[in-house]
Amino acid sequence: MTQLVKLARFLISLAVQTKTSTVMHSLRCLPSYAALLAALLFVLAGCNSSEGTQVKMPFSGKKYMSDARHFRAVGMGQSANLSVAKSKSELEARKSMAQQVRTNLQVVSDNYASEVSGAAGAETLERFQSLAREVTNTTIGDIRMLGEDIRQLDDKTYRVHVAMEIKKKAMLRFLKSKAKNDTKIAELERAQMVMMLDREIERLESEE
16 A cells, blocks of 8 residues: 555645646546556555465365265375374375265165164164274275375475375275174174175166
């Protein structure tokens, strides 16, 4: 706004100090001055915007979002130790992926709820949901790293972003294997869980 004040004062002094003929000429030029003032106002308003500056995070595009065939997740970790920062980012991505798997399994269990009724059925659905925790706690070979972004900040710490993906079929097969080999699950519950996972795997294959 300081520039605008200076320009206004200049115009006033120009009108006062010049001769009448010069003033008339200056008045004819006022539309040009008005346009200049409007342009300055627009520029300064943009510079002083309170909305802030948009920041594009690594791996924020559509190709890093889950789709009908893949679970995808992005994680961020920060630490003075690069290895720790990487571990934090991978754990964050796994947690995000686990949440997506839980949501997906809820949909699957809802679809087949009518086929697993009674107390045993309720227990099956509860155990079915708990399988998603394995995504966070277990190394899954089919998870693929899509990208890794490493930056050292001004305070000498490291900030790491990672993007991961796994095919939904591969994830369901992993969960099926975990269910089949879990001796804590009763035989009937195990059979029902395997049945639901098999049905979902078949559905995904039919849509390819």
